Amino acid sequence: MLDLIRITENPEELKSMLKRRGFSQLEIVDKILEVQAKKKSIQTEAESLRSERNRVSKEIGVKKSKGEDISEVSESMKSVGEKIKSLEEKLEVEEINLQELNQSLPNFLDEEVPTGFSEEDNVELYKVGEKPKFDFPIKTHFEIGEELKIFDFERGVKLSGARAYTYFGLAAKLERALMNFMLDIHGKHGYEEVWVPQIVNDESMFTTGQYPKFKDEYYRMERDSLNLIPTAEVPLTNLYRDEILSEESLPICVTAHTSCFRREAGSYGRDTRGLVRVHQFQKVELVKFCKPEESKAEHKKMLADAENILKLLGLHYRVLLLCSKDTSGSSSKTYDLEVWMPGLNRYMEISSVSNFKDFQSRRGKIRYKSKTGKNILVHTVNGSGLAIGRTLAAIVENFQQKEGNFKIPEILNKYL
Structure with a gap:
């Protein structure tokens, strides 16, 4: 289980270490980067919807105080809430995927360790x-x-x-x-x-x-x-x-x-x-x-x-x-x-x-x-x-x- 920031900033370092350890499936590094990118995309979309929900919630409050009809906007917010819940579930799945990938990784080798395969x-x-x-x-x-x-x-x-x-x-x-x-x-x-x-x-x-x-x-x-x-x-x-x-x-x-x-x-x-x-x-x-x-x-x-x-x-x-x-x-x-x-x-x-x-x-x-x-x-x-x-x-x-x-x-x- 490694520092994900270190992996993101220098994926080639991880690939080099895996090669030195004799790992053949180097695609795991790209898979980690892919999952991290997917997580970030989901988080960005979810944050955007939460911001929209907060903004509209304030508008609903104002309309209520004025006695205006809020049924249409309330219904649209219900849909936003369902989207946010769906995104949170997807985010949880990707987090589990990322943890499982990370948990399968070996430790980074010290620079003094000689390269060898037997x-x-x-x-x-x-x-x-x-x-x-x-x-x-x-x-x-x-x-x-x-x-x-x-x-x-x-x-x-x-x-x-x-x-x-x-x-x-x-x-x-x-x-x-x-x-x-x-x-x-x-x-x-x-x-x-x-x-x-x-x-x-x-x-x-x-x-x-x-x-x-x-x-x-x-x-x-x-x-x-x-x-x-x-x-x-x-x-x-x-x-x-x-x-x-x-x-x-x-x-x-x-x-x-x-x-x-x-x-x-x-x-x-x-x-x-x-x-x-x-x-x-x-x-x-x-x-x-x-x-x-x-x-x-x-x-x-x-x-x-x-x-x-x-x-x-x-x-x-x-x-x-x-x-x-x-x-x-x-x-x-x-x-x-x-x-x-x-x-x-x-x-x-x-x-x-x-x-x-x-x-x-x-x-x-x-x-x-x-x-x-x-x-x-x-x-x-x-x-x-x-x-x-x-x-x-x-x-x-x-x-x-x-x-x-x-x-x-x-x-x-x-x-x-």
Whole structure:
């Protein structure tokens, strides 16, 4: 959902952005302009009729005071009133059409986002740490976990079907330890911990950009018009939906631990074993509300906050700047953190840190009142800090031992 004034003043900018994102149906831009022109024409005609009705109403008043016949002019005004009502109904239809078109649009891309049309075009910015070296055959996290009897995928499938799992003993404790560790560290860096519902309404999913376009990709309870959250970004961002914040309160930085639920509808056949791609997982989320001129700096700070967790755990990772096609529709600019997985022999995404600018705040009407009294849309920034199951998998693979077990990062010992 974009600024319609910006679209009207520079439609070629929107077309260029859609091309960079790989959209083929550029006629949507012309359709938006067409609907806006139609709306303006209807509004102009309706205003003209209202002016005529007001003028004639005054004449009727004068004629009445003089005792003159007003039946003919009254009948003509009845016809004008019907025309105005008809135009108002047409205007409402065009407004709905315009909203539906606008709601289907992705966010404008930041100028620093590289143009690209596959994950191969994402730009690696830097790496931190070194890949671990082993003098024995490397195993995957699920092989190690199953041998230690701390991961049980068969029982997970028995309970919930494909892409489910259960933890026993040390794994369950490590999941809890990682949660507390991450929340404590982020709390020290200025994020206020919040507990939020993990079931949200459709308005919440609309604000963050999941609905209406991607409605089939999430778990939804049709009977109640409620949804299982795909990430705590949804309830955290919606904390201030339809609110006007004070300028002095910004930036607002919040964090929460929740379960996250994903249908993984487009992932058939990918990562079918292990903890990488599952229907339910735990995650610590970071969200910021800030002034527009501060969102770039706050985005970089959040990236550093997510990286800090990986550094404290001693995990090797790299940072990518996503290309135009790989950047999500709601995001203006996204950094991905990818941790090295020696057992899987590849890097694995463990956090996405995104600047949405005013895309979400426009949908959710999240504003702040400036010192001059003007209501301004905030910018929202969010990121994973981190995905806990994937972090656990990375610890198991990177710190595996010849004996078949794995070392636990020292910083987690006090949480066990």
